[in-house]
Amino acid sequence: MSSQRDRWAELTGGQAGEDYARRFERLAESGQDIHGEASFCDALLVPAARILDAGCGTGRIAIRLAELGHHCTGVDVDRSMLAVARRHAPAQEWLHGDLTHLDSLGLETGFDLALAAGNVIPLLAPGTEPEVVRQLATVLRPGGLLITGMGLDAEHLPLPEPTVTLTEFDHWCTEAGLTLRERFATWAGDPYRPGGGYAVSVHFRSTA
Ligand SMILES: C[S@@+](CC[C@H](N)C(=O)[O-])C[C@H]1O[C@@H](n2cnc3c(N)ncnc32)[C@H](O)[C@@H]1O
Numbered sequence: 001m002s003s004q005r006d007r008w009a010e011l012t013g014g015q016a017g018e019d020y021a022r023r024f025e026r027l028a029e030s031g032q033d034i035h036g037e038a039s040f041c042d043a044l045l046v047p048a049a050r051i052l053d054a055g056c057g058t059g060r061i062a063i064r065l066a067e068l069g070h071h072c073t074g075v076d077v078d079r080s081m082l083a084v085a086r087r088h089a090p091a092q093e094w095l096h097g098d099l100t101h102l103d104s105l106g107l108e109t110g111f112d113l114a115l116a117a118g119n120v121i122p123l124l125a126p127g128t129e130p131e132v133v134r135q136l137a138t139v140l141r142p143g144g145l146l147i148t149g150m151g152l153d154a155e156h157l158p159l160p161e162p163t164v165t166l167t168e169f170d171h172w173c174t175e176a177g178l179t180l181r182e183r184f185a186t187w188a189g190d191p192y193r194p195g196g197g198y199a200v201s202v203h204f205r206s207t208a
Contacts, residue, residue: 004125017080036187038064049112055120059085102135137176140205153197178203
């Protein structure tokens with residue numbers, strides 16, 4: 001594990017799993033679609049794709065993607081979040097691990113998609129972001145996708161201020177052999193305009 005605590009752990013003390021899951025249950029009960037990320041990814045994938053849900057949390061997205069026929073591995077460092085995922089989908093693969101050291105988990109590489117949704121990138125431990133992007137790129141097959149969703153202002157983050165700019169993020173991706181394919185403002189596919197507070201980015205692995 002990395003010596004530095006990630007921002008999510010700083011924020012929650014590693015105890016947020018049940019509350020986080022309840023928040024989405026309430027949204028679903030109120031009629032909101034809580035599967036926007038999964039639908040977005042599914043539209044870009046071949047059937048029965050191999051997916052790494054990086055920072056899978058309570059498994060909300062990976063469980064939906066599995067229902068849609070994909071093969072998902074969830075990785076998260078927060079045991080309270082993973083406990084919910086394991087309870088809801090015991091047959092799925094849930095790994096406790098730090099994305100900074102993804103290579104220590106012994107994963108079979110060649111994933112079609114690495115997904116870091118729900119502000120995973122802005123919530124990493126400060127300074128670890130380039131290494132996490134590099135690790136995610138490494139597990140992809142050539143042509144495989146990295147899809148991320150991240151807040152770029154306080155309104156779209158559970159943090160007082162943004163921690164990552166798109167310029168920095170795109171630079172880390174380029175360094176990791178990833179090329180930007182498309183960028184949106186929402187998981188519904190609204191167009192991203194410079195200065196927007198949220199970005200859904202689709203990068204692909206351009207190097208073998
Ligand atoms: C806001 S939650 C999002 C969970 C899920 N992706 C979703 O959208 O529902 C952010 C997650 O990132 C995870 N995370 C942050 N840094 C991490 C790291 N270095 N390794 C693994 N998981 C990490 C946290 O533990 C947390 O579960």
